[in-house]
């Protein structure tokens with residue numbers, strides 16, 4: 001207990017009395033954490049956009065021929081529902097389709113009342129939703145089988161096939177590049193942090209030597225440097241969380257304003273699904289999540305680098 | 317001669333009547349006695365290996381404390397210690413002299429296990445320290461005090477903290493540290509500068525602090541490698557006096573030096589080294605080389 005408090009005290013003391021090196025270490029670590037944060041946010045934005053896209057385009061609509069019997073319709077419905085790649089199924093009846101048509105063309109009075117339940121050319125449809133967009137082509141093969149020829153009129157796949165394929169291809173490449181760049185930048189950041197902490201410890205090699213010669217155990221020597229590493233990590237996390245919070249708040253303001261144009265508008269478009277969900281601000285929970293990531297990576301980075309850097313001076 | 321010097325310096329706190337080094341050490345012992353002893357026991361227990369039985373001792377009145385037995389140390393092809401055998405006794409004041417490169421520092425580094433000998437045994441208080449594992453070294457080092465030519469004080473710590481530090485690493489309780497450090501600083505005459513940082517002190521003052529740090533554990537052996545090498549003559553003599561007084565209080569002092577005047581004035585045992593061997597060992601010696 002005595003030793004624990006002493007190690008803690010020496011960590012704080014070392015931090016204060018080598019303030020200049022501490023400041024440099026904190027700046028480097030803060031920049032590293034911001035880099036990691038940027039890539040994390042990038043990943044979140046990509047995921048949200050992907051989900052948005054899935055909801056819009058990745059529904060597969062099977063239009064049913066009017067001549068098909070209710071029995072055939074129900075059989076097909078059951079089979080679609082039993083498919084493993086299908087997550088949920090919804091049915092759109094002829095009158096549902098009519099209501100939707102009228103809503104879609106609200107501002108064209110000519111079209112209102114054109115279609116009635118008695119005279120309704122719009123087909124019934126079964127809409128399938130998927131978890132994994134990649135399974136769409138599998139489902140398409142299934143639905144295109146000859147035995148459904150008499151029941152299925154047409155499908156939405158034909159219209160969307162190319163854009164879905166392109167999108168899937170694009171996101172795959174984007175993710176690989178994102179991962180590559182994240183690894184690359186994190187590696188550089190780790191090297192910079194390690195080097196800074198090594199410099200800080202190199203400046204105090206005499207101190208370590210003296211500690212050894214007056215009979216300090218390795219654990220006792222290492223302790224204060226790890227405490228300093230933890231201090232670096234905590235302070236850097238606070239700084240980078242505050243900066244991240246300010247950034248997110250700015251973006252949220254952009255998203256809320258309807259009048260922004262140009263670059264501001266593009267940023268708002270990109271982040272709209274990230275910072276807001278159903279109109280409610282997500283900034284706080286997102287920031288909390290980023291704070292956790294920063295704190296954990298900061299602690300891991302700083303303590304690991306401290307241990308690595310001090311290790312060579314502990315050898316007898 | 318050093319004794320005369322003591323009387324010439326009445327305002328040195330350590331030389332005031334009733335405040336002799338012996339008296340102070342007893343005071344320290346009385347204050348900290350209970351805690352100090354189990355610590356020593358722990359250190360002895362931490363040393364592995366059987367007790368090494370001494371070969372015949374020509375002077376049984378003085379108990380053997382350190383023995384080098386056929387110790388050889390090479391740096392690459394260069395032989396720094398060539399099959400050295402030598403015995404040091406309890407309470408002795410020992411000077412090691414010899415030309416540069418003779419192996420004085422190497423001998424001392426082998427004793428503090430900053431270097432490990434290539435062959436031979438080094439027996440301290442009956443135990444072969446060359447058998448100590450790296451993780452046992454901290455406990456051994458708490459039993460020897462080391463003083464360096466270049467001081468090695470921690471620049472970011474005050475005088476008090478530099479000395480207290482040596483006790484803190486062994487987990488000594490805070491109140492005990494305070495009393496021991498204060499007594500030790502008083503002994504070396506540095507109590508009034510307890511809150512100064514090393515760069516605010518003269519070389520001689522810094523070396524006093526180093527000596528306080530080395531002694532605060534109450535070690536049986538004080539090892540000093542050229543402690544006066546960076547000091548002017550006045551400071552040199554003050555440090556030598558201090559070492560002399562410390563020795564009188566019962567601590568064995570091993571002093572490696574180039575300084576002919578010191579050695580000749582001390583009239584203590586002198587071991588002369590050359591090219592890694594001991595070429596002379598005089599009881600009340602003078603500087604030969």
Ligand SMILES: Nc1ncnc2c1ncn2[C@@H]1O[C@H](COP(=O)(O)OP(=O)(O)OP(=O)(O)O)[C@@H](O)[C@H]1O
Pocket residue numbers: 391392394395396414415416417418419420421422423574
């Ligand atoms: N770490 C080392 N690596 C290689 N050679 C060394 C090393 N340390 C010492 N030596 C060599 O060992 C020999 C003995 O060195 P040592 O330092 O013991 O001499 P010394 O008697 O203390 O000399 P000085 O009076 O100059 O301090 C020297 O020739 C020196 O060059």
Ligand SMILES: [Mg+2]
Pocket residue numbers: 420421422541
């Ligand atoms: Mg030397």
